[in-house]
Amino acid sequence: MIRTEEKAVQHGQRQGIWRWWALLGVCFAAGLGASWWWKTHAGTPSSSDSDAEVLASSTNEMDEPGEKRTSVAAGTRVQEGGTHPSPLHKTASATAGTLPGKANDGDETWDLLLALGEFEKALQHYAGESGEERVPEKEWRKGLALEGLGRWDEAEKLYDEWEGKVDGDLQAWMRLGKVRCRMAKGDWEEARRWRAKVLLRSGEGDRRVVEECLILRAQEWYQRQGQPDPLDPLTEGQWAWPTSRPVHERLCEWYLHHPGRTAHKSGTVRWPWGFARVEMALRDEVAELMLTARWGEATVGEQLRRLCATLGWELRGDPDTLSRLETVRTVVEVNSVPLGEVLSALADCAGLHWRREEWRCFVQRKETRDEAAVLWRAWFWGGEHPWTDAVGLLLAQEYRDIAEGEWSRRLYRHVLERGTPEVQRLALYNWAVLEWEQGRYAAARARWYDLLDSAPGTLWASRAHWWLGRVALENGDLTAAEHHWQAVLRDQNAEWQSAALLGLAFVALLREDMHQVQRLFQHQRLPGREPYVAWADLLEGWGHYRRHPTPSRAETVANALERVAEASAFGAAGRFWAGQVWYALGQPDHMIRCYENQALRGRNPWVLRMWNAVADHYHRLGLIAQSRQRDLALLAVDPDGWGQRAALRLAEAAWQQGQVEECIHYAQRLRRAAPELQRSALLLLGRAYERANRHRQAAECFAGRWPIEE
Numbered sequence: 001m002i003r004t005e006e007k008a009v010q011h012g013q014r015q016g017i018w019r020w021w022a023l024l025g026v027c028f029a030a031g032l033g034a035s036w037w038w039k040t041h042a043g044t045p046s047s048s049d050s051d052a053e054v055l056a057s058s059t060n061e062m063d064e065p066g067e068k069r070t071s072v073a074a075g076t077r078v079q080e081g082g083t084h085p086s087p088l089h090k091t092a093s094a095t096a097g098t099l100p101g102k103a104n105d106g107d108e109t110w111d112l113l114l115a116l117g118e119f120e121k122a123l124q125h126y127a128g129e130s131g132e133e134r135v136p137e138k139e140w141r142k143g144l145a146l147e148g149l150g151r152w153d154e155a156e157k158l159y160d161e162w163e164g165k166v167d168g169d170l171q172a173w174m175r176l177g178k179v180r181c182r183m184a185k186g187d188w189e190e191a192r193r194w195r196a197k198v199l200l201r202s203g204e205g206d207r208r209v210v211e212e213c214l215i216l217r218a219q220e221w222y223q224r225q226g227q228p229d230p231l232d233p234l235t236e237g238q239w240a241w242p243t244s245r246p247v248h249e250r251l252c253e254w255y256l257h258h259p260g261r262t263a264h265k266s267g268t269v270r271w272p273w274g275f276a277r278v279e280m281a282l283r284d285e286v287a288e289l290m291l292t293a294r295w296g297e298a299t300v301g302e303q304l305r306r307l308c309a310t311l312g313w314e315l316r317g318d319p320d321t322l323s324r325l326e327t328v329r330t331v332v333e334v335n336s337v338p339l340g341e342v343l344s345a346l347a348d349c350a351g352l353h354w355r356r357e358e359w360r361c362f363v364q365r366k367e368t369r370d371e372a373a374v375l376w377r378a379w380f381w382g383g384e385h386p387w388t389d390a391v392g393l394l395l396a397q398e399y400r401d402i403a404e405g406e407w408s409r410r411l412y413r414h415v416l417e418r419g420t421p422e423v424q425r426l427a428l429y430n431w432a433v434l435e436w437e438q439g440r441y442a443a444a445r446a447r448w449y450d451l452l453d454s455a456p457g458t459l460w461a462s463r464a465h466w467w468l469g470r471v472a473l474e475n476g477d478l479t480a481a482e483h484h485w486q487a488v489l490r491d492q493n494a495e496w497q498s499a500a501l502l503g504l505a506f507v508a509l510l511r512e513d514m515h516q517v518q519r520l521f522q523h524q525r526l527p528g529r530e531p532y533v534a535w536a537d538l539l540e541g542w543g544h545y546r547r548h549p550t551p552s553r554a555e556t557v558a559n560a561l562e563r564v565a566e567a568s569a570f571g572a573a574g575r576f577w578a579g580q581v582w583y584a585l586g587q588p589d590h591m592i593r594c595y596e597n598q599a600l601r602g603r604n605p606w607v608l609r610m611w612n613a614v615a616d617h618y619h620r621l622g623l624i625a626q627s628r629q630r631d632l633a634l635l636a637v638d639p640d641g642w643g644q645r646a647a648l649r650l651a652e653a654a655w656q657q658g659q660v661e662e663c664i665h666y667a668q669r670l671r672r673a674a675p676e677l678q679r680s681a682l683l684l685l686g687r688a689y690e691r692a693n694r695h696r697q698a699a700e701c702f703a704g705r706w707p708i709e710e
Contacts, residue, residue, distance in 0.1 A: 032382060052348065076602050080213050110141045113254040115248035119148035136166045143177050144255070148248040155486040156181040169205040171254070172198050180245075183220060189351060191220065196330075196345035203271075203333035208254075210337055211383040217341070218378035218391050219245060231464050233499035234569040239397055240429045242390035248421075250386040276310045278339065283380050289339035295332040301325030303332050307342070308361055317363035324350050325363065336378045340370075372398055379411075389419035393426055398467060405434050425451060425460050434468065434578050439601050444472045462488050469503055476506050476605035498527050502535055506570055512576055514543050520619050534563035542581065554585045566594055574605035579610065592617060600633055608634065608642045619649045644673040651684055663688045671706055682706070 026255060086500035100677040113122040120452055126138065133597040159174045159181070166174070175198045182191035199213040275291040295306055301315075301322060308315045315322075320676060327411060328349045334342055343361070347354045354361060355366045375395040382388040396411040408431075415427040432447035436652040452464040469484035481503065488500035508516035526532040538560035561567070561581060569573030575594055582590035595610040615630035631646035651666035663684065670681035686701030697707035 004699065044615070045333070091460070110138065111252075114144055114148070114248055114252040115257060117148065117247075119145040123149075136162055136170055138435075140170060140174055140177070141256075142247075143174065143320060144252050147177065147180060148252070150184075152181040152184045169209065169267075172205060172209045176209070179216055183216070183223060188220060188224065191216075192348040193351070196348040199332065199337065199341060199345045200330055200332050202337070203292075203335040203435065208383065208385070210334075211381065211385050213345075214341060214378045214537075215382050215387050216387045216392065218374050218382075218394070221374055222394060228585075233462065233463075233496055234502075236568065236571070239433060240426045242393050242423065242426055246390070248384040254386050256385070264425065276306070278310060279336075279660075286376060286380070288380070290336050291339045291342050292335050292337075293332050293342075297329055297331045299326045300328045300330060300346050303344075304346055304361070304363070306332075307346075311339075313356075313359050313361045315361050315363065321363050321365060338381060340373055341377060348604055357394070386420075389415050389423040392419075393423065393430065394425075397430065398678060400434055400437075403440060408434055421454070425455055428454065429460070429463065436467070439604075441471050441474055441602075459493055459496075462491045462493045465491070466496055466499060466503075469500070470571065473503075473507070474571050474604060474606070476573075478510060482507055498532060502526065503570070505539060506567070509539075509542075510573065512545060517543065531564055533559055534536070538564055547583075555653065557581065558585060559588070572598060572604050572610070576606040576610055579613065583613075590615060600637060603638055603641075610637055612642045612645055615646060615649060619653065624653045624657070639669075640672075644670055646660070648673075648677055648681055648684075651681065655684060655688060660688050660692050664692075678706075679704075688706065 003096075019567045059677075109125055110122060111123065113119075121687070123142065126142050126145070139158060143155045143158045146158065158372060159178045162171075162174055176193050179191045179198070181196065182188075194215055195216055198209060200211070223244045226246075229235075229238070231238055231240060262549075271292070271294040273294055273296050276295070279290045279292075281288050281290045289311075292309070293310075295303060298306075304315050304325065307313075317325075330349050332342070332346075333678070343354050347363060352362050352363050352365060355368045355370075356362070371568045375391055375398060378391045379388065379395050382391060392411050392415045396408040396415075399407040399411075402408075412427045412431040416424050419427065423656055427449055428451040434450065435441075435444035435447060443673035447469070448464045448467050452461055455461055455464075458675070465484045465487045469481040469488070472478075474485060485503040485507075487499040488496050489504075491497070497574075501520060505517050505520050507515070508520070515631050526536050536558065541553060541556040541560055545557050561578055566578035570577075573598045575598060579591040579594045582588070582594060592614055595614050598610050600607055600611055611630050611634055615627045615634065618624075618627035618630070627649060631650050634646035635643040635650070637643070647666045647669045651663045651670075654663035655659075667681045667685040667688065670677050673681065682701045682704060685707075686698045689695070689698035689701060689707070700707035
């Protein structure tokens with residue numbers, strides 16, 4: 001009986017467990033069904049959404065890290081004439097996510113070849129498909145390949161064939177390709193007009209359209225400056241410049257493999273016609289007005305008046321200029337675009353320029369110099385465009401004199417965090433040059449060592465070694481300078497190798513070792529162009545003059561010294577050596593002129609020597625006031641070095657002027673000086689004590705001992 005009851009209990013427990021498992025299974029299935037329904041149905045905007053709900057939607061999705069926005073004129077409606085589409089009107093433009101993708105499903109060959117820079121192979125692949133129907137996405141890719149090969153006319157012709165036949169982002173990409181072609185051919189006005197057309201219709205598409213427009217405007221300014229000079233090791237303070245356009249395969253990769261995004265979830269399509277809003281965006285302590293507007297087609301003058309009415313500005317200009325604004329018509333559909341770019345685009349449509357004075361906006365034919373603002377906007381809102389880092393470099397060089405270069409250092413740090421290896425090397429090089437120009441040699445040395453570590457065995461390594469040698473020379477370390485310049489010789493780079501050979505010869509000149517100079521040039525020669533020819537003449541003439549001085553040889557050395565700008569290529573060390581040559585040639589006035597222009601900054605050993613030489617020269621001529629001024633500076637900057645010689649001259653000058661106590665004061669500072677200086681100081685101090693009737697101290701001094709002051 002008991003066993004029967006136990007079996008019944010066990011049977012009931014099994015049934016309860018099975019019921020629980022069945023219930024859990026039903027709940028799990030219901031959850032999966034609800035999840036599927038939510039993914040496929042939820043989030044779809046209802047067609048009954050009101051305009052008020054649209055106007056209240058937030059635009060903070062696009063705020064970048066560190067960016068703050070404040071609404072200045074939100075939800076402003078500008079009354080327009082005529083009928084306009086509904087705020088919910090759906091355009092036929094392609095979405096931002098589908099345009100830059102594959103030309104067709106499963107075909108990745110085009111994108112891969114373009115991203116790898118294989119433009120010839122890409123065109124060959126296209127030729128193999130020539131029997132197929134022309135697809136605009138493939139045609140656009142063909143245009144990119146033609147641009148990569150520098151066949152600008154063919155690329156522009158292809159883009160022109162599709163003008164007006166496509167819309168949306170694809171139309172914008174082709175027009176921007178036309179802009180690049182026009183810029184490559186130097187047709188700046190036409191390039192501006194097409195760029196403006198793209199920017200003013202960028203509100204509902206891929207955000208990269210706006211980014212490309214901002215970058216192209218910065219590129220135009222940079223390209224119009226002309227080709228920068230190549231880096232010359234003998235040119236002081238020369239900057240490294242980026243290329244005038246991005247590497248084309250990186251641009252293709254950015255187009256084809258970078259996820260597109262719109263300024264807002266639905267672009268400007270849902271804003272009502274006549275809507276305008278201005279926000280204040282603050283990034284890195286720089287404020288910029290951002291415009292969102294959707295205005296129907298009208299003349300450029302009318303669009304500018306609408307914009308000025310929104311901002312509370314007044315539009316001004318001469319009658320001919322204002323009448324020209326009425327000859328061109330355009331729409332304005334922009335979404336969170338810098339206000340300055342919108343104004344520039346509207347002016348570019350009419351071939352004009354603009355400037356702002358307080359609350360007045362002037363339209364004029366004369367070009368406005370606003371390169372700093374153009375670079376700032378391209379840097380802040382250029383996104384991940386492959387040329388954005390180059391903009392950061394240009395901006396750093398524009399602002400290197402502001403706040404003692406702190407803005408430039410901040411920009412260099414940003415570039416080092418996000419840039420490509422080549423751009424990072426440019427940033428390190430320019431950062432080091434900035435520190436060098438400001439006399440911060442330790443910081444410059446650290447940056448050049450960073451450059452050396454980042455690019456071993458490359459041309460950048462030779463450049464870093466050259467400048468590290470210059471830093472060592474500036475600090476008076478001739479052995480370290482030799483070490484770095486010998487490393488440049490081993491790198492086998494012709495341009496920098498010649499400079500290093502000249503640097504080694506200069507070190508030998510400072511050591512007055514003419515035999516070493518001759519050994520250096522036994523198997524190597526300097527290039528046959530300036531300034532190397534002048535240096536070769538100087539070295540040869542100086543060697544002859546040292547062996548047998550004659551007036552004609554002195555004149556040869558003097559002429560060669562002027563041709564090399566008194567050895568200014570080697571900084572303060574070069575100036576010091578040039579002054580010594582002038583003195584040896586019997587022209588001390590030239591030495592003084594060479595030395596007096598050197599500022600006493602820091603404790604540069606060569607500058608200290610030059611100031612000492614000038615002070616000593618004036619002291620010998622009896623020009624006490626001029627000598628005293630430099631001696632006091634030396635005593636303050638380098639009290640334990642060249643300041644000791646300055647103290648001796650100050651003591652001698654005080655003795656000559658009968659100032660006994662001052663003479664004693666300065667002579668007493670030489671207790672720990674070199675022995676020869678102590679002997680001169682004790683003799684002078686003994687005379688001063690004797691004149692002051694302090695005979696015991698005078699006797700101690702004449703005996704060669706420092707007296708104890710009472």
